[in-house]
Each structure stands twice: as C-alpha cells, then as structure tokens.
Amino acid sequence: MFKLKYIAAGVTALALTASAAMAEKVLRIQSVLPSTADEVFMLNEFGKDVADLTGGSLTIEVLPAGAVVGPRDIMDAVDAGLVEGGFAWTHYWGGKHVAANLFGAPVAGAGVGMDNIAFLSWFQYGGGKELYDRLWGEMGVNVKGFMLQPVGPEALGWFPKPIESMDDFRQMRFRAPPGMVGAAYAEIGVPAVAMGGGDILPALEKGTIDAAEWCCPKPDSVFGFQKVLKHYYLQGLHQVVVNADMYVNLDFYNGLTDLEKKALEVAANASLSKSMSYRIYENGKALKDLTDNHGVILEDTPADYFTEYMAAAKKSLQAAADENAFFAEVWQSQKDFADIAVPFWAGAQASNASLGKAHADSLK
Known part of the structure; x- marks a missing residue:
C-alpha cells in the first residue's frame, strides 16, 4: 500500500509536469493595431478557439502595436523569431513581394469583380490557398501564414463637401492606402497620401489633407473622422476585398504537434466566417449612429469614378503581371x-x- 501511494504520487507529478510543459507553449502575436480595434477583438476570439481545440496546450497572447517592434517591422521580427507571430493585412508586405497585394487587397476586386465572399470561394476552393502558402517562400521569409479576417467592401471615404465628379475629387489631397491601391489613385490624378490610421484625424484637423479613407463605418468612427468631415461615400472600388492575416515563425510552427497545427487551421477557417459576420453588424450599427447622431450625410459616388479607377487598376495589375511571374x-x-x-x-x-438599396432608401 505504501509503495502504491508513492507510485500514484509519482504518476500525478509526471502528469502535472507534462501538463505544465504543454501549457508553456504560447504563441505571442504582435498586431499592427491597438488592443481596442475590432480586428484584435476577433483575433482574441480566434485565440480562444485555439485554446479550446488544443485543451490549453497552445495558447495565444495578443500584443498591441509597438509592443516588440514597429508595425512595419513585424514580418521581419517573426521571420527572425523575435516574436512568434504577427498580425496585419497581407498587402502590407507588397514591398517584399508584389503578389502580397493580390491576397491582402486585390485592387478593384482584382479587376474582375471579386468581392469578399467570392475571394473566400477562390481562396478555399479555387486554388488560392495553395498559392497563398507559396507566397512566403516567394517572399523569402521563414513564416507560415493563416488568413483570418476578410473585410470589405471598404468605403470610398470622407469629404469636406460633396464631389460631383472626378474633377472635384482631384482637387483634394486624399489619404489613401499605400501600394497598388494608392498608385491607382495617383494614376487618375488624385493627390494620394499614405499614412497610418492614427495620423489621419490630426492631418485633417491641420489641413495637411482634405479628405480620407480608412476602412468602414465602425473603425472610421473610432478614429473620429466624423468630427471633421460630414460627407461619407460608401461605394468604392479601391479595396473591395481586404484581408488580415497571421504570420507564425516557421520554426515555432514546425515544433507544434499535429493536433495543434490542425487547431490553428480549423480556428482560422472559423475566423473567416465569424469576422465577416461580426463586422457586417458592427458596421451597420456604426453607420446608423453616424447618420442619426453625428450629422453624417451619405452620398452617392460619382459615376466617372468607377470607370476611371477601374481602368487605372487594370493597368497597374497588368504592369505587375508583366514584371513578376508569381x-x-x-x-x-x-x-x-x-x-x-x-x-x-x-x-x-x-x-x-x-431590394436592399430600396429598403435603405426607405429609412432616410
């Protein structure tokens, strides 16, 4: 009986030691966004799913922007193993490989009318996932990527007064995203300026820029653009699809068990649906608040924007295809x-x- 007690105690100690070792496997993910962002909320939801699916053997700790490195250095930090994971939008890395633009923000729906749902169809069943997995090798970084959060379509943006045509638009210094999206604006004569989300409102207040886009009603209102600008245009082509993703150091990923790897995959697939569902409702509530309580006026985008921007986008896409095989x-x-x-x-x-537009019009 005495021996049995010691054997049982030893087995318990071993189990506790093994459990503690498993619990120490933490994937730290530094985001490009502050902890209050909707994207970080959904990233934490993803983390909860991973922990549940692995029984706690793999946990995720989300670090806010700047916790380890600056936002633009996240990919290099993950590549070098300074932090196990990173979170941003794929097109942030277009400077490392131009094809990142086609996964993060395929300009004007890749020029062929792909919206966020159609993009997911291509990604999951049309060969996109296999190409995405090759992107990191083409980029020359030691990471494994996971697509997590599709957003879109993004609003054209905020303006100080109505724009009746592209001639009006061209008179305004406009905050636009970097990369191919901003280059297409420059191609049609819009003075496009790239800057981070937190810099936009101060730039508007100082008059450094006249108009701006960031994303959608919820994140736009969090940044407070409605304090300065009141004319809001929802319909745009520049980012019909925008995808945020997670990057895991490949050595860390290869050290995971098969179950933990599968948990990341399953939770990532769930996140694709959950984030889209969450954002539609949150943006709807934010838009209602903006128009009901902040004097924001919804405007219709001028028709010549669509023809001019689409032509510039296709020209940019073709030029990149001519220069890069991948x-x-x-x-x-x-x-x-x-x-x-x-x-x-x-x-x-x-x-x-x-029908939806008719319903929306009836609410005005």
Missing part, C-alpha cells in the same frame, strides 16, 4: 476563377442588392 500566376488564377464564378455570383446578387 504575381502573373496568382492573378491568372483569380481571373480564371472569376470567369466561372462571377457571372453567377454577380447576377444572383443584383436583385437582392437593389
């Missing part, structure tokens, strides 16, 4: 997918979009 391969995959899926998806949505 970009050309990814874009061709998106175009091949769109040839099959977009006629159905765009046609099927047309009547419901019209």
